[in-house]
Amino acid sequence: MYSRYIPPAKENAPPSRAQATPAAASTPSSTPYARYTPGQVPAPAPAPVQPPPAQPQRIVFNDDDFAPVDYSQNKRSIDDELTGAAEDKKSKKSRSKKSRDETPVEDIEEPGSKDSKSRKRKRADANQDAALSKDVPGEKDATSEPAPEASPVEPVAEPQVEPPTPTPPPAEEERKPKREKKKKRKQDDNEDIEMPDADADADDMRKRHKSVFEKVQKALQAKDAAAENASEEDEPEPEVEHGLEPLPQPEPVVFDASKLTYETLPPWLASPIRVGPDISRPFTELGISSESARVLESKGFKDAFAVQTAVLPLLLPSPDRQGDVVVAAPTGSGKTLSYVLPMVQDISKGRVTRLRALIVLPTRDLVQQVQQACEACAAAFSVSGGKKVKVGTAMGNRVFREEQSAVMGEEQRYYPRGYEQYLQKQSGFADPEESDDEAEDLDLQRTQPLPYHVVEHTSKVDVLICTPGRLVEHITKTPGFSLDYVRWLIVDEADKLLAQDFQQWLDTVTDKLNTGKPGARDFPGSNKSGVRKVILSATMTRDISLLNGLKLARPKLIVVEGTKAGEQSLPPLLKEFAIKVREPSLKPLFLLDLLNSKHMSAVGEDDTGKASAGSETSSDSESSSSESDSDADSDSYSSSDSSDDEGLPQPKHQHVPTTSTSKPSLTTTVLIFTKSNEAALRLSRLLALLSPTLGPLIGTLTSSTKTSRRARTLRAFAQGKTRILVASDLVSRGIDLPDLGHVVNYDVPLSETSYVHRVGRTARAGRGGCAWTLVEHAEARRFWREFAGEGKGKESGIVRAGKVERVRIGEGEMEEERVRAYEEALGRLAREAGGR
Numbered sequence: 032m033y034s035r036y037i038p039p040a041k042e043n044a045p046p047s048r049a050q051a052t053p054a055a056a057s058t059p060s061s062t063p064y065a066r067y068t069p070g071q072v073p074a075p076a077p078a079p080v081q082p083p084p085a086q087p088q089r090i091v092f093n094d095d096d097f098a099p100v101d102y103s104q105n106k107r108s109i110d111d112e113l114t115g116a117a118e119d120k121k122s123k124k125s126r127s128k129k130s131r132d133e134t135p136v137e138d139i140e141e142p143g144s145k146d147s148k149s150r151k152r153k154r155a156d157a158n159q160d161a162a163l164s165k166d167v168p169g170e171k172d173a174t175s176e177p178a179p180e181a182s183p184v185e186p187v188a189e190p191q192v193e194p195p196t197p198t199p200p201p202a203e204e205e206r207k208p209k210r211e212k213k214k215k216r217k218q219d220d221n222e223d224i225e226m227p228d229a230d231a232d233a234d235d236m237r238k239r240h241k242s243v244f245e246k247v248q249k250a251l252q253a254k255d256a257a258a259e260n261a262s263e264e265d266e267p268e269p270e271v272e273h274g275l276e277p278l279p280q281p282e283p284v285v286f287d288a289s290k291l292t293y294e295t296l297p298p299w300l301a302s303p304i305r306v307g308p309d310i311s312r313p314f315t316e317l318g319i320s321s322e323s324a325r326v327l328e329s330k331g332f333k334d335a336f337a338v339q340t341a342v343l344p345l346l347l348p349s350p351d352r353q354g355d356v357v358v359a360a361p362t363g364s365g366k367t368l369s370y371v372l373p374m375v376q377d378i379s380k381g382r383v384t385r386l387r388a389l390i391v392l393p394t395r396d397l398v399q400q401v402q403q404a405c406e407a408c409a410a411a412f413s414v415s416g417g418k419k420v421k422v423g424t425a426m427g428n429r430v431f432r433e434e435q436s437a438v439m440g441e442e443q444r445y446y447p448r449g450y451e452q453y454l455q456k457q458s459g460f461a462d463p464e465e466s467d468d469e470a471e472d473l474d475l476q477r478t479q480p481l482p483y484h485v486v487e488h489t490s491k492v493d494v495l496i497c498t499p500g501r502l503v504e505h506i507t508k509t510p511g512f513s514l515d516y517v518r519w520l521i522v523d524e525a526d527k528l529l530a531q532d533f534q535q536w537l538d539t540v541t542d543k544l545n546t547g548k549p550g551a552r553d554f555p556g557s558n559k560s561g562v563r564k565v566i567l568s569a570t571m572t573r574d575i576s577l578l579n580g581l582k583l584a585r586p587k588l589i590v591v592e593g594t595k596a597g598e599q600s601l602p603p604l605l606k607e608f609a610i611k612v613r614e615p616s617l618k619p620l621f622l623l624d625l626l627n628s629k630h631m632s633a634v635g636e637d638d639t640g641k642a643s644a645g646s647e648t649s650s651d652s653e654s655s656s657s658e659s660d661s662d663a664d665s666d667s668y669s670s671s672d673s674s675d676d677e678g679l680p681q682p683k684h685q686h687v688p689t690t691s692t693s694k695p696s697l698t699t700t701v702l703i704f705t706k707s708n709e710a711a712l713r714l715s716r717l718l719a720l721l722s723p724t725l726g727p728l729i730g731t732l733t734s735s736t737k738t739s740r741r742a743r744t745l746r747a748f749a750q751g752k753t754r755i756l757v758a759s760d761l762v763s764r765g766i767d768l769p770d771l772g773h774v775v776n777y778d779v780p781l782s783e784t785s786y787v788h789r790v791g792r793t794a795r796a797g798r799g800g801c802a803w804t805l806v807e808h809a810e811a812r813r814f815w816r817e818f819a820g821e822g823k824g825k826e827s828g829i830v831r832a833g834k835v836e837r838v839r840i841g842e843g844e845m846e847e848e849r850v851r852a853y854e855e856a857l858g859r860l861a862r863e864a865g866g867r
């Protein structure tokens with residue numbers, strides 16, 4: 032349909048395909064616009080077009096397309112004088128004629144002729160111009176190869192143009208009548224103009240005018256008729272419209288690399304409910320009974336924190352139809368209580384124990400931690416006459432059968448029909464039509480029913496706190512485990528849980544929640560119907576594709592001020608420091624120097640309420656170590672070096688004997704992060720070898736440590752028996768270590784998110800805290816740009832109150848004696864590792 036060529040409709044239309052330079056024409060990706068004729072107004076740049084390859088000879092100039100304006104040349108000049116109406120047609124005609132005149136001449140030109148050379152030079156210049164013009168689409172294609180035609184002197188053969196026979200059809204016989212017609216018209220015109228008698232001029236002129244008017248009128252009528260005919264046809268011929276327009280091309284695929292912005296997010300994400308970080312209200316003002324509030328106060332929860340003040344009213348029963356809630360609030364801001372309180376209060380109003388709430392968390396340690404918060408709240412609501420909410424866990428820390436028994440109970444119920452079905456199933460003759468859900472459960476049944484009885488399964492817990500993998504196992508393998516009564520789905524550390532689809536847990540859970548089976552969560556017409564979903568994180572994703580999987584209903588986003596969904600906000604009282612490690616091979620010694628420095632004294636709050644590092648005058652109540660070990664306080668290494676204990680720590684070299692026999696020097700608690708389990712185990716052993724005084728204070732937490740041992744280690748740390756925890760990233764999320772003073776990034780974390788969660792283990796619940804990062808030379812650029820948000824091309828998305836301070840530890844050369852002791856310790860470590 033595109034083999035037919037239509038001359039350009041406009042003055043500045045691009046030159047024809049047949050006029051294209053040879054190189055341009057021979058380039059497969061070249062366009063019909065590669066040729067540019069100097070002196071013409073450059074055509075507006077069309078889109079790149081893939082031309083029909085090597086078909087210029089088949090291009091036909093069809094006079095019929097211009098039938099309505101078919102006058103002779105001299106006739107048109109008269110028309111021009113008389114009427115402007117014919118102006119357009121005239122110019123079209125003259126252009127088309129010009130185009131027709133040019134094309135065959137060029138096509139049959141002798142390659143070596145002078146005219147040909149000059150024309151080719153012009154064409155080469157034009158091509159160069161076109162190549163330089165960035166606005167011409169396809170210019171790359173036309174000029175990407177060192178085109179020989181670009182040379183102004185070299186004649187170039189026109190490979191696609193067979194010289195003498197440019198347009199074989201239409202046949203000569205068809206052309207003849209046209210030529211004869213033309214000749215005849217010319218004769219008629221000449222007769223009109225050349226009148227022999229001069230006296231008859233005026234008369235002639237009138238006649239001529241009349242004749243011209245008539246012809247114009249006829250032409251216009253003919254044109255109208257043609258237009259009418261054309262519109263009556265089903266589909267107008269596209270070529271009439273196209274001319275030299277680009278051939279239709281598929282839309283280029285454009286990959287949208289743009290990030291979602293607040294403008295492109297759905298309204299609930301774009302316009303969150305913002306909460307000031309300092310807002311606080313008594314729990315009683317938020318719908319918690321005074322008896323319950325008293326119990327909460329006795330457990331240390333006097334007033335609601337900012338996030339709780341905002342979230343509680345949305346989750347506690349209200350006359351409005353309530354929707355789901357997404358919470359983005361910094362680490363340690365009290366997110367756990369914000370969902371546990373309303374959830375437990377709601378469940379405590381029931382009587383029967385059913386599985387009514389699921390809390391999904393990424394690690395076992397977090398499961399245990401949230402379990403404690405739930406138990407505290409369960410106790411608080413049971414005093415005000417409510418049901419004592421039963422809380423269970425499923426995290427894979429015990430054998431599955433044991434966990435099943437802890438979560439689900441069994442009892443024998445007299446039910447002859449069900450027993451019959453059971454027997455049929457056992458013998459393999461069950462009628463699938465007849466089997467009901469109960470019978471399906473029999474598949475999974477473990478206990479033999481008594482005659483005419485069925486084993487009935489009942490939930491032993493109201494709230495199940497679980498890891499996603501174990502939850503899926505119970506859904507698929509535990510008899511009677513059902514989500515039909517689940518009214519609360521809580522996903523804490525949501526960005527992690529959504530990004531890593533553990534056993535496709537979310538699909539499995541949402542499928543089970545949307546079964547359409549009538550369940551106790553459905554109260555027609557009630558605002559309590561359905562499942563309330565609460566999604567939380569300190570580093571909440573705003574990736575819609577991830578959030579979509581949650582199938583949220585009428586969601587609201589709560590953002591604690593200073594945090595944006597998608598951004599990472601640090602606690603306001605956190606102080607951050609970076610220590611340059613001049614000799615990476617001696618990095619453990621730098622760590623040891625830090626641990627033994629005055630910077631590691633208790634972290635408290637100065638008069639201004641700001642956290643202070645290295646302060647000897649910090650409040651005792653802020654330091655677990657000061658409560659638990661007064662001997663260590665009085666004799667501490669730091670207390671002997673308290674000259675500048677206010678404000679920021681000053682760079683100072685501490686000389687620490689590696690075989691010190693003095694009493695434990697640490698008056699605070701420290702959590703040290705390494706890059707792997709292996710690194711954590713090695714480092715804690717090395718520290719103990721290098722500093723025997725610190726040895727008894729060191730604990731290790733890795734994902735390869737048994738859960739029970741991890742729990743013991745965390746308990747010992749909470750009790751102040753150990754003061755240094757060396758850990759892998761396992762505990763970087765969510766873990767709440769009471770009054771942790773310092774976090775040390777021994778290894779620089781892999782991501783911003785990891786940095787935020789690691790350092791967020793300190794400066795929690797409105798307290799101060801310090802984060803230290805040991806930075807080797809090779810890591811400095813990345814650290815300052817990505818994490819500290821300083822220097823060239825700063826990229827950090829971390830929102831912080833202050834700046835990361837530079838601190839120097841261990842000025843000058845390391846003493847030889849220390850280095851030797853370090854090498855010995857390394858050797859011993861290697862021997863121990865080899866002997867294992």
Ligand SMILES: Nc1ncnc2c1ncn2[C@@H]1O[C@H](COP(=O)(O)OP(=O)(O)OP(=O)(O)O)[C@@H](O)[C@H]1O
Nearest residue numbers: 332334335336362363364365366367569765767796
């Ligand atoms: N109203 C309150 N009054 C006093 N302490 C509170 C209150 N709410 C929470 N806390 C304490 O604040 C600490 C941090 O709370 P929580 O663990 O819920 O923080 P989080 O926002 O979940 O932090 P992360 O994002 O690190 O998990 C806990 O020790 C908790 O007991």
